[in-house]
Amino acid sequence: MRPTCERRAARGFTLVEMITALVITGILAAAAAVFLRVPIAGYFDLERRAALTDAADLALRRLGRDLRRALPNSLRVAGACTGTSPCYVEYLELRSGGRYLAEPSGGATLCPAADPYTDTLQIGIADTCLRTLGATPDLAAVVAGDFLVVYNLGPGNAGADAWASGGATGGNKSRIVSVAAGAGPNPEDRIDFESLAFPLASPQSRFHIISGPVTYACDPAAGTLTRVSGYAIQAAQPAPPSGGTSAPLATGVTACSFTYDPSMAAQRAGVVSVRMELTRSDPAGTPERVSLFSQFHVSNVP
Structure with missing residues (x-):
């Protein structure tokens, strides 16, 4: 007897089975x-709030870094600063500083001296240069165009207020x-400057060099915190x-205020x-x- 082979037809999914699988x-x-849904929504909420906090923190860090470069006793605040009204903090930005060679009492060696290393700063006498100590x-x-400042005590101190003469010597x-x-x-x-009789000597013979004023302007109505310089x-x-x-520096600002306490004299x-305060939707x-x-x-410290 010859062997026979049985062929079984391949069987697929029926329409009912496919619909059942899709439903399940x-x-x-x-x-x-x-x-x-809740964990995913929470993740995006957390990411959005973290970005908002980072924006505010970055702006405050930049502000703090700049304020530490202010000429001593040069900070001043303007505006109502109620939180929802514009507020401004301004200071004179330091470029550098050091100590100057001072003329001994009774000396009168003005620039330019025969010996360049005796170009000391005269106080109370019009002078045009100084030598630094180191x-x-x-x-x-x-x-050129920066300003040399000696012994700044701030507004209200005659002869010791760098703001008083405006943009001139x-x-x-x-x-x-x-x-x-x-x-x-x-x-x-050696630093050469426009002729000036500095009225007061620094007890520690300190001098500072400033580049100009800087203002941080906070305007809640416009929703901005802005740094302004070069004026x-x-x-x-x-x-x-x-x-x-x-x-x-920041947008979405809905409230802000600056206060300055110089009382730690x-x-x-x-x-x-x-x-x-920053707000976003x-x-x-x-x-x-x-x-x-x-x-x-x-x-x-002046």
């Missing part, structure tokens, strides 16, 4: 979505004409300053307190807010 898969997916930090960054500040780096292991740099020094604080270069320090249009408060210590 849909039920399982819907059940999984119920449990996954190298000046970041001297290469100092340019006068009082305790003089416009720099040129700088020259010293040589050798113990260099003494002229003015005796009265401009609110807001005109001209210069504006750099936005015994410690030669001041405190700047900053409050800021979630995808559903619900506003989300973050409020930050920071305090920054500034040196007021």
Whole structure:
């Protein structure tokens, strides 16, 4: 007898089986979505709020870093600063500083001296240059047009207020004409400036070099925190300053205020307190807010 082979026909899914599988898969997916929706929504909420907090924190860090570069006793605040009204904090930005060679009592060696290393700063007598005690930090960054300031005590102190003469030489500040780096292991740099009789000597023979004013302008109505620089020094604080270069640091600002307490005179320090609130809306249009408060210590040693 010859063997026979049986061929079995291949059998697939029926339409009913496919529909049943799709229904079961849909039920399982819907059940999984119920449990996954809340964690996923929470993740995106957390990410959005973290970005909002980071934006506020970054702006305050930049503000704090700049305030620590303020000329001692040069901070001033303008505006109502009620939280929802515009508020401005202004200061004179330091470029460099150091100590100057002072003329002994009774001396009268004016620039230019026969011996260049006796170019000491005269107090109470019109002078045009000084020698530094050691190298000046970041001297290469100092340019003609910067200002030399000696013994700044701030507004209300005659002869010791760098704001008083505005953008011109006068009082305790003089416009720099040129700088020259010293040589050798113990260099003494030379700084030439417009003729001025500095009225008061610094007890520690300190001098500061400033590049100009900087304002942080907070405007809740516009929702911005802006850094403004490159405008002229003015005796009265401009609110807001005109001209210069504006750099936005934060948007979505709905409240802010600056307060300055210079009362820590015994410690030669001041405190700047900053409050800021940022607001952004979630995808559903619900506003989300973050409020930050920071305090920054500034040196007021003239």
